[in-house]
Every structure is written in structure tokens, then in C-alpha cells.
Amino acid sequence: MTDKIQAIRGMNDFLPHDVDCWQHLEHTAARVFALYGYREIRVPVVEKTDLFARSIGLATDIVEKEMYSFQDRNGDSLSLRPEGTAGVVRAALEQGMLHNAVHRLWYTGPMFRHERPQKGRYRQFHQIGLEAFGMAEAELDAEIIVLTATLWKELGIQDVNLQLNSLGTPESRGQYRDALVAFYEQHRASLDEDSLRRLETNPMRILDSKDKTVSQLNKEAPSILDHLDKESAEHLDRVQELLQSLDVDYHLNAGLVRGLDYYTRTVFEWTTDQLGAQSAICGGGRYDGLVETLGGKPTPAVGFGIGMERLIELMRLQSCCGEPEQPDVYIVQTGMDAASAAMQLADQLRGKGFRTLCNVGSTGFKSQLKRADRSGAAMAVILGEDEVRNNTATIKELSTGEQLSVSEDNLLEELHRRLQDLE
């Protein structure tokens, strides 16, 4: 027997039943984004590897070991996008959108990281996120955080916590890094192998270590909040002031360093206790230097990405997926004449906006009624040979079993009335 080809580890199929919840999230997010003036942008899934290396940073886990990179037939090194920000900045720059202009953009789609798959961590996962350009003020940081809080509210999600931090400017961060390296050098004996490696490449990531001894040591480590430059400290104060005035609770967490190098000043993450180890459902922050790093004029920017698989898991746990749309009408028909009459009727009904399923095939009357029940439709319309001969139809309300015969002329009106009564 031929072997069946299986999906790639960490890359999931989503069946129609799953997609109902995805669409509920997508529609709600698109509606909330529009309320805040964001417009959708669509960029490629594949970009030059160099774009990600320069944006996310060479010494990050993502670029060091998680990218799906390959040489295309021209010998160029390309990568499947591990995140959305770099591609959106590249597009905005390349399309000349960033000359003294303000833009609010959102996007969604698959991202790819070769991580060790586990619950909530996949190799193909999806983000819905946004990026705003041209506004350096703390008001914008607060606005996008409030936007995420509005989204949770609209979805009905509860028990999510906001972590907030500031990473300062590259200069203040450099000074902080020196202080951190000096501290860890004094405690080399407590560092695990991974942290020793990070001490050379990206010392701030040691603050993220899951190793018990290192986590303990991190409690004593210098805090970035004590090393912020004056403007960054004021910026963070203002973000906090705004969040307080807008009733958004947050936890100031000096250990929040994020896994991408482009951030400056505000960074934030929304986490939950309900998903196990992969607890972050949304992460983002300000990245005022990235446009310049990618060859543009200095342009302030801020954004976030929501992990859709994780948010959907949380929506399921909290019964926030909404109700999938069911058909209104299922047409049961027997006999040749009935089949063509049924197709005509189905199109008339669809023209009036009724979601209509028309039975296909010469299955018996009883099994058609069973299919009608299983379809989730509110009504069955039965067209048998008698009905076709007499220009009538039988309406069956599927929840009660109640039946009535109506003339063809009254059918649409009667269905409409009954469906409205059911709402």
C-alpha cells in the first residue's frame, strides 16, 4: 500500500468547524481595527532573508535558529516570514508611504518559525497585528494598548493580564546592557550553558531564562527601569498615566525584554494563566529605529502581533467563539420534476437572502429529512411530485416537526414570516 503523505509537524489543518471561530475572531478584529482607523495591508509571505536578519536581529533566537530559509532558483536567500512587522515596514518604505505621513495599518496571515512544537507553539502559526507609522507620542502607544483591551472586551475574553516595560533608546539600552553584563560576570557560576552563550550574544535575553537558578539570580539583576534616559522615562510615565486614566490595568515588568531586537521604549505583552506554558497571546511595542535601519528616514512606529491559535484556544475555553451560521432552509425533493423545481426555488430563496441547501441525488424521502435535520437548517421545504403537480410546497419547521402546505405564491412570504418568528 502506498504511504499516506502527512502534514508537516507543527503545521495544522483547520476544518470548517474550527474556521467558524477563526472567522469570528477575524471579523471582530477587522471591525475593531476599523473603529480606530486602521486599514488592511497585504504583503508577501516570503521575503529576502536579509530583511529579517536586519530587522529582528542576528543574535535573536528567531534569526539564529528558527527561520525557514532557502535558496531559490536564482541563488537568492529567501525566508518564510517569521513575523509581520519587517515585511510591512519594507512595503511601506518601498511604496513611498513614509514621507512625513501618518499610517495605521493592520495585517493577518501565516508566520513560520522552526520551534519545538507543543501546545500553543507551532511552526506555521497565524498572527493578526497592526503597525502605525509617523507618531512618536506616548498617546499612540496607549491607543493601541486600549485597542487590544477593546478587542478582548468585544470578543468576551476575560482574565488576561497586561505586562508593560520600556527598553529605552539604543544608547540607554547599551548602558544597561553593560551593567547587566557586569552583574552576570560576577555570577558566572550560577549561569546555565544557554545563559553563558547569551552573555556573549544577547545578554538581555538572560532575563527571560526559564532555568530555576538563573530566574532566582534575575531577581537581583539591575533593572532597566533604573537605566532609562530622561525622555524614555517620561514617555513611560505618560503611557502609564494614560492607561490609568483609561482604566486599563497593567503590571510594570522590568523583566519583559521581548524576543526581537527592533524595540525602543514601550514594550508590552498580554498573557493569560489559562493556556499553560505558551501564555503570551499578544506582544508588541515601539520601534522608532527600524525604518532607518532598513534604509528609510527616521520614522517613529509602534505595533503588535496577536497569536491567533492561542487567542482562539482561549476563546474556546471561555466559550467566546460565537454561533456558526446555519442554513435557513433545506429543500427536500423527490421525483425528476421536483428536482428542477427545487433548484429553481433554491435560487429564488438565495436571491432573497435565505441560506439554502438543496438536496442533491436521488436519496429517499426519509433520509433527505434526516439530512435536513443534521444540516442545522431551521425549515425544510418539501417538494414531492404531488406538490409540483398542485403548485404547492410543504414547509416543515425542523425544531417542532410542525408541517403546513402552502401555495407556491405564498411560499416565500410564509418562510420569511416563520424565520423571523424564530429569531
Ligand code: HAM
Ligand atoms: P512576537 O511576540 O514574536 O512578536 O509574536 C507575537 C505573538 O505571536 C506572540 O505573543 C504569540 O501569541 C504568537 N506566537 C509567536 N510565536 C508563535 C508560535 N511558534 N506558535 C504560536 N504562536 C506564536 C512579533 O511577532 C512582533 N512582530 C509583534 C509586533 C508588531 N511588534 C511590533 N509590531
